[in-house]
Amino acid sequence: MTIDTRPEAKDILPLPTSQATPSRANSDAAYLPSLExxxxLIPPICREMADQLGSTALAPVAQALASAARRxxxxxxxxxLGPASGCTTATLSTALLLADRGKRVLLVDAADNAALTSLLGLDLEHGWDTARDQxxxxxxxxSLEDRFDLLPKSTLPAPNKSRPGSVSETQGRxxxxxxxxxxxxxxxxxxxxxxxGSEAAERRASQRVPEGNGEAAAAPRRTADETDLAAACDVLFFLRDARRGREAHLAQPPSPSPTTRPRTYIIENFAPGA
Incomplete structure (x- = not known):
């Protein structure tokens, strides 16, 4: 499915605001993060997208997530799919939309460059990547005002965050x-x-779609690829920059692997400055 981010898109239905939050998400209503x-620091473009495109361009994104949330x-x-595709902007805008609808949302920064943590105005020495025993x-x-939570990543330069791998090369990644x-x-x-992030998507495209062949590459025989966090998701959105005309079609999305579970969607990014 391709999702068109232009506000004039017509084939979109609003996410029902009456949808109940899944019972599992209510199992610990008293949960309070230790940090507040x-x-x-929400970029204006993200707030504008949530406010102005919530019932049009962003609605299919919310609907796809809501469908998975029933379980x-x-x-x-x-x-x-390539640099500056609007991946972080789309993630944050979707979080704002869902939070505005009263949903309990956690944002996770898993990009190599900690773009989401930095975009939100945080400069952190420690995150999930450096405090792995915590x-x-x-x-x-x-965030009390924004009504969503963030699992941040350290914003220190990558060399300072290096850590020896726990698995040998003979055992794989x-x-x-x-x-x-x-x-x-x-x-x-x-x-x-x-x-x-974006770099992971480019690597994934080269791994799953052989050059000159539109079929998915054969995946190793395993229940799931635990080296790939995307494979743990229920829904996967690929961001493609459609603002540069035909150039946007040079980076084609990968075909879904038969051994991974996410339902995949393409988001065409037409938003200026996103």
């Missing part, structure tokens, strides 16, 4: 640090939205 801020907490991943509950930051750890937070939220 009055407000995050419990829905995890949605956002990946950019409970994620102790790292979550709640280690599992993503968040693959199983996010489970401790799913009972507290209706939606967990993950900014996966």
């Amino acid at each position: 801020v009055d407000a995050f 419990g907490c829905a995890m949605g991943g956002f990946l950019g 409970s994620l509950r102790e790292l979550v930051i709640r 280690p599992a993503h640090p968040l693959w199983r750890r996010l489970a401790e937070l799913t009972s507290h939220y209706a939606f967990i939205l993950i900014d996966l």
